[in-house]
Amino acid sequence: MRIVALAGGIGGARFLRGLLAAVGPQDEITVIGNTGDDIHLYGLKVCPDLDTVMYTLGGGIHEEQGWGRTDETWSIKAEMKEYGVGPEWFGLGDRDFATHLVRSQMLTAGYSLSQVTEALCVRWKPGVRLLPMSDDRVETHVRITDEQGTRAVHFQEYWVRLHAAVDAEAIVPVGADTAKPAPGVLEAIAAADVILFPPSNPVVSIGTILAVPGIREAVAAAPAPVVGLSPIIGGAPVRGMADKVLAAVGVEATAEAVALNYGSALIDGWLVDTADEASVAAVEEAGIACRAVPLLMTDVEATAEMARAALALAEQVRR
Ligand code: GDP
Ligand code: CA
Numbered sequence: 001m002r003i004v005a006l007a008g009g010i011g012g013a014r015f016l017r018g019l020l021a022a023v024g025p026q027d028e029i030t031v032i033g034n035t036g037d038d039i040h041l042y043g044l045k046v047c048p049d050l051d052t053v054m055y056t057l058g059g060g061i062h063e064e065q066g067w068g069r070t071d072e073t074w075s076i077k078a079e080m081k082e083y084g085v086g087p088e089w090f091g092l093g094d095r096d097f098a099t100h101l102v103r104s105q106m107l108t109a110g111y112s113l114s115q116v117t118e119a120l121c122v123r124w125k126p127g128v129r130l131l132p133m134s135d136d137r138v139e140t141h142v143r144i145t146d147e148q149g150t151r152a153v154h155f156q157e158y159w160v161r162l163h164a165a166v167d168a169e170a171i172v173p174v175g176a177d178t179a180k181p182a183p184g185v186l187e188a189i190a191a192a193d194v195i196l197f198p199p200s201n202p203v204v205s206i207g208t209i210l211a212v213p214g215i216r217e218a219v220a221a222a223p224a225p226v227v228g229l230s231p232i233i234g235g236a237p238v239r240g241m242a243d244k245v246l247a248a249v250g251v252e253a254t255a256e257a258v259a260l261n262y263g264s265a266l267i268d269g270w271l272v273d274t275a276d277e278a279s280v281a282a283v284e285e286a287g288i289a290c291r292a293v294p295l296l297m298t299d300v301e302a303t304a305e306m307a308r309a310a311l312a313l314a315e316q317v318r319r
Helices: 010-022 048-058 075-082 094-108 113-124 155-161 185-191 206-210 215-221 242-248 255-262 274-285 300-317
Strands: 002-007 028-033 039-041 044-046 129-132 139-146 149-154 170-174 194-197 226-229 269-272 289-292
Touching: 002 010, 002 185, 002 206, 010 028, 010 048, 010 300, 028 048, 028 185, 044 094, 048 113, 048 129, 075 094, 094 113, 113 129, 129 185, 139 155, 149 155, 170 206, 170 242, 185 215, 194 300, 206 215, 226 300, 255 269, 255 274, 269 274, 269 300, 274 289, 289 300
Parallel strands: 002 028, 002 194, 028 129, 194 226, 226 269, 269 289
Antiparallel strands: 039 044, 139 149, 139 170
Protein backbone atom coordinates (compact mmCIF):
# COMPACT_ATOMS: atom_id res chain seq x y z
CA MET A 1 0.00 0.00 0.00
CA ARG A 2 1.23 3.50 -0.84
CA ILE A 3 0.45 5.93 1.97
CA VAL A 4 0.96 9.67 1.73
CA ALA A 5 0.88 11.77 4.91
CA LEU A 6 1.08 15.55 5.25
CA ALA A 7 2.96 16.43 8.41
CA GLY A 8 4.01 19.25 10.71
CA GLY A 9 6.42 18.70 13.59
CA ILE A 10 5.62 16.97 16.87
CA GLY A 11 2.03 15.85 16.20
CA GLY A 12 2.93 14.66 12.73
CA ALA A 13 6.12 12.90 13.75
CA ARG A 14 4.58 11.06 16.69
CA PHE A 15 1.70 9.90 14.53
CA LEU A 16 4.09 8.69 11.82
CA ARG A 17 5.95 6.60 14.37
CA GLY A 18 2.67 4.85 15.20
CA LEU A 19 1.81 4.51 11.51
CA LEU A 20 5.16 2.81 10.84
CA ALA A 21 4.43 0.38 13.67
CA ALA A 22 0.99 -0.35 12.20
CA VAL A 23 1.97 -1.07 8.59
CA GLY A 24 4.01 -3.86 7.02
CA PRO A 25 7.43 -3.76 5.31
CA GLN A 26 5.78 -3.81 1.89
CA ASP A 27 3.92 -0.55 2.59
CA GLU A 28 5.52 2.66 1.34
CA ILE A 29 5.04 5.89 3.24
CA THR A 30 5.73 9.27 1.67
CA VAL A 31 5.66 12.22 4.04
CA ILE A 32 5.10 15.72 2.72
CA GLY A 33 6.59 17.97 5.38
CA ASN A 34 5.73 21.54 6.29
CA THR A 35 8.52 24.01 5.61
CA GLY A 36 6.56 27.17 6.48
CA ASP A 37 8.20 27.09 9.95
CA ASP A 38 11.68 27.33 8.42
CA ILE A 39 13.86 30.11 9.69
CA HIS A 40 17.32 31.46 8.97
CA LEU A 41 19.43 31.81 12.11
CA TYR A 42 23.16 32.60 12.32
CA GLY A 43 23.24 32.33 8.53
CA LEU A 44 21.93 28.78 8.71
CA LYS A 45 18.74 27.33 7.30
CA VAL A 46 16.74 25.62 10.04
CA CYS A 47 13.78 23.37 9.12
CA PRO A 48 12.12 22.55 12.46
CA ASP A 49 9.30 20.35 11.18
CA LEU A 50 11.39 18.30 8.74
CA ASP A 51 13.98 17.77 11.47
CA THR A 52 11.40 16.76 14.07
CA VAL A 53 10.08 14.09 11.69
CA MET A 54 13.60 12.95 10.79
CA TYR A 55 14.87 12.81 14.38
CA THR A 56 11.68 11.19 15.74
CA LEU A 57 11.59 8.41 13.14
CA GLY A 58 15.37 8.06 13.14
CA GLY A 59 15.67 7.64 16.91
CA GLY A 60 17.50 10.90 17.60
CA ILE A 61 14.72 13.01 19.10
CA HIS A 62 14.66 14.42 22.62
CA GLU A 63 11.61 12.43 23.71
CA GLU A 64 10.12 14.56 26.46
CA GLN A 65 10.68 17.81 24.62
CA GLY A 66 9.43 16.50 21.27
CA TRP A 67 11.95 18.58 19.30
CA GLY A 68 15.74 18.77 19.11
CA ARG A 69 18.35 16.10 19.75
CA THR A 70 18.62 13.65 22.59
CA ASP A 71 21.61 14.14 24.97
CA GLU A 72 22.03 17.66 23.67
CA THR A 73 24.71 20.12 24.84
CA TRP A 74 24.60 23.90 24.46
CA SER A 75 28.17 25.17 24.08
CA ILE A 76 27.62 27.01 20.79
CA LYS A 77 24.60 28.83 22.15
CA ALA A 78 26.56 29.90 25.25
CA GLU A 79 29.44 31.12 23.10
CA MET A 80 27.07 33.08 20.84
CA LYS A 81 25.60 34.70 23.92
CA GLU A 82 29.07 35.84 24.99
CA TYR A 83 29.29 37.63 21.64
CA GLY A 84 25.88 39.14 22.29
CA VAL A 85 24.44 37.31 19.31
CA GLY A 86 20.92 35.91 19.56
CA PRO A 87 18.17 35.03 19.35
CA GLU A 88 18.26 33.63 22.84
CA TRP A 89 14.68 32.41 22.62
CA PHE A 90 15.34 29.78 19.96
CA GLY A 91 16.97 26.57 21.18
CA LEU A 92 19.63 25.23 18.86
CA GLY A 93 21.88 22.71 20.56
CA ASP A 94 25.34 21.62 19.47
CA ARG A 95 24.21 18.34 17.91
CA ASP A 96 21.31 20.01 16.16
CA PHE A 97 23.70 22.65 14.78
CA ALA A 98 25.48 19.96 12.77
CA THR A 99 22.27 19.24 10.86
CA HIS A 100 21.82 22.90 9.99
CA LEU A 101 25.46 23.23 8.98
CA VAL A 102 25.22 20.29 6.59
CA ARG A 103 21.94 21.56 5.19
CA SER A 104 23.20 25.12 4.70
CA GLN A 105 26.46 23.94 3.17
CA MET A 106 24.61 21.81 0.63
CA LEU A 107 22.10 24.56 -0.18
CA THR A 108 24.98 27.00 -0.74
CA ALA A 109 26.59 24.45 -3.05
CA GLY A 110 23.42 24.48 -5.14
CA TYR A 111 21.50 21.43 -4.00
CA SER A 112 17.73 21.76 -3.56
CA LEU A 113 16.04 21.34 -0.18
CA SER A 114 14.62 17.99 -1.37
CA GLN A 115 18.10 16.76 -2.25
CA VAL A 116 19.46 17.97 1.07
CA THR A 117 16.60 16.31 2.98
CA GLU A 118 17.28 13.04 1.18
CA ALA A 119 20.97 13.32 2.05
CA LEU A 120 20.24 13.98 5.74
CA CYS A 121 17.88 10.99 5.75
CA VAL A 122 20.70 8.70 4.58
CA ARG A 123 21.98 9.03 8.12
CA TRP A 124 18.65 8.96 9.95
CA LYS A 125 16.88 6.23 7.94
CA PRO A 126 13.41 7.40 8.98
CA GLY A 127 11.70 4.49 7.19
CA VAL A 128 9.60 6.90 5.12
CA ARG A 129 10.33 8.99 2.06
CA LEU A 130 10.48 12.52 3.49
CA LEU A 131 9.76 15.30 0.99
CA PRO A 132 9.61 19.00 1.80
CA MET A 133 6.35 20.47 0.53
CA SER A 134 8.39 22.79 -1.70
CA ASP A 135 11.99 23.59 -2.55
CA ASP A 136 11.04 27.26 -2.67
CA ARG A 137 11.27 29.50 0.36
CA VAL A 138 8.00 29.83 2.26
CA GLU A 139 7.87 31.50 5.66
CA THR A 140 4.76 31.77 7.76
CA HIS A 141 4.26 35.18 9.34
CA VAL A 142 1.73 36.19 11.94
CA ARG A 143 0.13 39.63 12.23
CA ILE A 144 -0.12 40.82 15.81
CA THR A 145 -0.81 44.05 17.66
CA ASP A 146 1.09 44.77 20.86
CA GLU A 147 2.76 47.74 22.54
CA GLN A 148 4.98 48.10 19.47
CA GLY A 149 1.92 48.46 17.26
CA THR A 150 0.57 46.25 14.49
CA ARG A 151 3.25 44.23 12.75
CA ALA A 152 4.09 40.88 11.25
CA VAL A 153 6.43 38.51 13.07
CA HIS A 154 7.96 35.26 11.92
CA PHE A 155 5.90 32.27 13.03
CA GLN A 156 8.74 31.05 15.25
CA GLU A 157 8.88 34.39 17.01
CA TYR A 158 5.13 34.23 17.58
CA TRP A 159 5.20 30.61 18.77
CA VAL A 160 8.49 30.28 20.61
CA ARG A 161 9.29 33.78 21.87
CA LEU A 162 5.77 35.11 22.44
CA HIS A 163 4.19 31.69 23.26
CA ALA A 164 1.18 32.79 21.19
CA ALA A 165 0.16 34.94 24.17
CA VAL A 166 -1.00 37.81 21.93
CA ASP A 167 -3.85 37.19 19.52
CA ALA A 168 -2.93 36.24 15.97
CA GLU A 169 -4.84 38.55 13.63
CA ALA A 170 -3.77 36.91 10.38
CA ILE A 171 -1.54 34.06 9.29
CA VAL A 172 0.34 34.57 6.04
CA PRO A 173 2.48 31.88 4.45
CA VAL A 174 4.81 34.36 2.73
CA GLY A 175 6.06 32.97 -0.57
CA ALA A 176 3.51 30.17 -0.77
CA ASP A 177 1.59 31.77 -3.62
CA THR A 178 4.54 31.45 -5.98
CA ALA A 179 6.05 28.26 -4.53
CA LYS A 180 6.04 25.05 -6.52
CA PRO A 181 5.44 21.63 -4.97
CA ALA A 182 8.78 19.84 -4.52
CA PRO A 183 9.64 17.13 -7.06
CA GLY A 184 7.66 13.98 -6.34
CA VAL A 185 4.96 15.63 -4.20
CA LEU A 186 2.15 15.75 -6.76
CA GLU A 187 3.17 12.36 -8.18
CA ALA A 188 3.03 10.76 -4.72
CA ILE A 189 -0.42 12.24 -4.04
CA ALA A 190 -1.76 11.04 -7.40
CA ALA A 191 -0.33 7.53 -6.93
CA ALA A 192 -1.38 7.11 -3.28
CA ASP A 193 -3.72 4.38 -2.07
CA VAL A 194 -4.46 6.36 1.10
CA ILE A 195 -3.81 9.99 2.06
CA LEU A 196 -3.61 10.84 5.76
CA PHE A 197 -3.71 14.13 7.66
CA PRO A 198 -2.05 13.33 11.02
CA PRO A 199 -3.16 15.33 14.09
CA SER A 200 -0.90 18.19 13.00
CA ASN A 201 -1.77 21.86 13.31
CA PRO A 202 -4.58 22.45 10.76
CA VAL A 203 -3.53 26.05 10.07
CA VAL A 204 0.25 26.41 10.28
CA SER A 205 1.24 22.82 9.42
CA ILE A 206 -1.36 21.12 7.17
CA GLY A 207 -2.82 24.47 6.07
CA THR A 208 0.58 25.75 4.96
CA ILE A 209 1.30 22.59 2.94
CA LEU A 210 -2.12 22.92 1.27
CA ALA A 211 -1.35 26.58 0.49
CA VAL A 212 1.35 25.60 -2.00
CA PRO A 213 -0.47 25.95 -5.33
CA GLY A 214 -1.34 22.55 -6.73
CA ILE A 215 -1.17 20.54 -3.50
CA ARG A 216 -4.71 21.18 -2.26
CA GLU A 217 -6.02 20.58 -5.76
CA ALA A 218 -4.04 17.33 -6.07
CA VAL A 219 -5.35 16.03 -2.73
CA ALA A 220 -8.93 16.94 -3.65
CA ALA A 221 -8.61 15.26 -7.06
CA ALA A 222 -6.70 12.18 -5.84
CA PRO A 223 -8.39 8.84 -6.38
CA ALA A 224 -7.31 7.77 -2.88
CA PRO A 225 -9.46 8.29 0.20
CA VAL A 226 -8.29 11.14 2.45
CA VAL A 227 -8.62 10.64 6.21
CA GLY A 228 -7.65 13.08 8.96
CA LEU A 229 -7.19 12.77 12.72
CA SER A 230 -8.20 15.59 15.03
CA PRO A 231 -5.46 17.47 16.89
CA ILE A 232 -8.23 19.02 19.00
CA ILE A 233 -9.74 17.00 21.85
CA GLY A 234 -12.53 18.30 24.05
CA GLY A 235 -12.32 21.80 22.61
CA ALA A 236 -8.58 22.32 23.12
CA PRO A 237 -5.33 21.35 21.41
CA VAL A 238 -3.69 18.36 23.08
CA ARG A 239 -0.39 20.23 23.11
CA GLY A 240 0.57 23.72 22.02
CA MET A 241 -1.50 26.73 21.08
CA ALA A 242 -3.35 25.67 17.91
CA ASP A 243 -6.48 27.43 19.19
CA LYS A 244 -4.73 30.78 18.70
CA VAL A 245 -4.04 30.22 15.02
CA LEU A 246 -7.46 28.62 14.44
CA ALA A 247 -9.04 31.80 15.85
CA ALA A 248 -7.03 33.84 13.34
CA VAL A 249 -8.70 32.00 10.46
CA GLY A 250 -12.12 32.12 12.10
CA VAL A 251 -12.33 28.45 13.03
CA GLU A 252 -13.49 27.30 16.45
CA ALA A 253 -11.08 25.04 18.35
CA THR A 254 -13.26 21.93 18.17
CA ALA A 255 -12.76 18.62 16.40
CA GLU A 256 -15.96 19.27 14.44
CA ALA A 257 -15.06 22.78 13.28
CA VAL A 258 -11.62 21.65 12.10
CA ALA A 259 -13.20 18.85 10.04
CA LEU A 260 -15.74 21.21 8.50
CA ASN A 261 -13.00 23.70 7.72
CA TYR A 262 -11.14 21.06 5.69
CA GLY A 263 -14.54 20.21 4.21
CA SER A 264 -15.91 17.23 2.31
CA ALA A 265 -14.27 18.43 -0.92
CA LEU A 266 -10.91 17.67 0.67
CA ILE A 267 -11.37 14.93 3.28
CA ASP A 268 -13.50 11.79 3.11
CA GLY A 269 -13.02 10.63 6.67
CA TRP A 270 -12.29 12.14 10.09
CA LEU A 271 -11.37 10.64 13.43
CA VAL A 272 -12.33 12.43 16.63
CA ASP A 273 -11.43 11.38 20.16
CA THR A 274 -13.99 9.42 22.19
CA ALA A 275 -14.41 12.59 24.28
CA ASP A 276 -15.90 14.20 21.16
CA GLU A 277 -18.31 11.38 20.29
CA ALA A 278 -21.16 13.90 20.32
CA SER A 279 -19.74 15.66 17.25
CA VAL A 280 -19.72 12.56 15.01
CA ALA A 281 -23.24 13.13 13.68
CA ALA A 282 -22.57 16.76 12.69
CA VAL A 283 -19.37 15.82 10.85
CA GLU A 284 -21.18 13.02 9.00
CA GLU A 285 -23.98 15.42 8.11
CA ALA A 286 -21.34 17.55 6.37
CA GLY A 287 -20.54 14.57 4.15
CA ILE A 288 -17.44 13.36 6.00
CA ALA A 289 -17.42 9.82 7.44
CA CYS A 290 -16.56 10.12 11.12
CA ARG A 291 -15.65 7.75 13.96
CA ALA A 292 -14.78 8.38 17.60
CA VAL A 293 -11.71 6.48 18.85
CA PRO A 294 -9.05 7.22 21.48
CA LEU A 295 -6.71 9.82 19.94
CA LEU A 296 -4.11 10.35 22.65
CA MET A 297 -0.64 9.39 21.44
CA THR A 298 0.46 8.18 24.87
CA ASP A 299 2.84 5.56 23.47
CA VAL A 300 3.71 3.95 20.15
CA GLU A 301 1.13 1.15 20.50
CA ALA A 302 -1.72 3.57 21.28
CA THR A 303 -0.62 5.64 18.27
CA ALA A 304 -0.41 2.56 16.05
CA GLU A 305 -4.00 1.81 17.02
CA MET A 306 -4.98 5.32 15.85
CA ALA A 307 -3.20 4.68 12.55
CA ARG A 308 -5.07 1.37 12.14
CA ALA A 309 -8.37 3.15 12.78
CA ALA A 310 -7.48 5.77 10.14
CA LEU A 311 -6.58 3.09 7.58
CA ALA A 312 -9.77 1.15 8.38
CA LEU A 313 -11.88 4.27 7.88
CA ALA A 314 -10.06 4.91 4.59
CA GLU A 315 -11.12 1.43 3.43
CA GLN A 316 -14.72 2.19 4.31
CA VAL A 317 -14.82 5.47 2.40
CA ARG A 318 -12.76 4.31 -0.62
CA ARG A 319 -14.42 6.01 -3.60
P1 GDP B 1 4.32 21.19 15.49
O1 GDP B 1 4.77 21.58 14.11
O2 GDP B 1 5.45 20.71 16.36
O3 GDP B 1 3.44 22.20 16.14
O4 GDP B 1 3.47 19.87 15.32
P2 GDP B 1 2.23 19.50 14.43
O5 GDP B 1 1.69 20.63 13.66
O6 GDP B 1 2.58 18.26 13.66
O7 GDP B 1 1.23 19.04 15.54
C1 GDP B 1 0.75 19.92 16.53
C2 GDP B 1 -0.59 19.41 16.98
O8 GDP B 1 -0.46 18.08 17.49
C3 GDP B 1 -1.16 20.22 18.10
O9 GDP B 1 -2.25 20.98 17.60
C4 GDP B 1 -1.63 19.19 19.13
O10 GDP B 1 -2.95 19.41 19.57
C5 GDP B 1 -1.53 17.88 18.38
N1 GDP B 1 -1.20 16.77 19.25
C6 GDP B 1 -0.12 16.63 20.04
N2 GDP B 1 -0.18 15.48 20.74
C7 GDP B 1 -1.36 14.88 20.39
C8 GDP B 1 -2.02 13.68 20.79
O11 GDP B 1 -1.54 12.88 21.61
N3 GDP B 1 -3.24 13.41 20.19
C9 GDP B 1 -3.81 14.26 19.28
N4 GDP B 1 -5.00 13.92 18.75
N5 GDP B 1 -3.21 15.40 18.90
C10 GDP B 1 -2.01 15.71 19.44
CA1 CA C 1 5.70 23.27 13.12
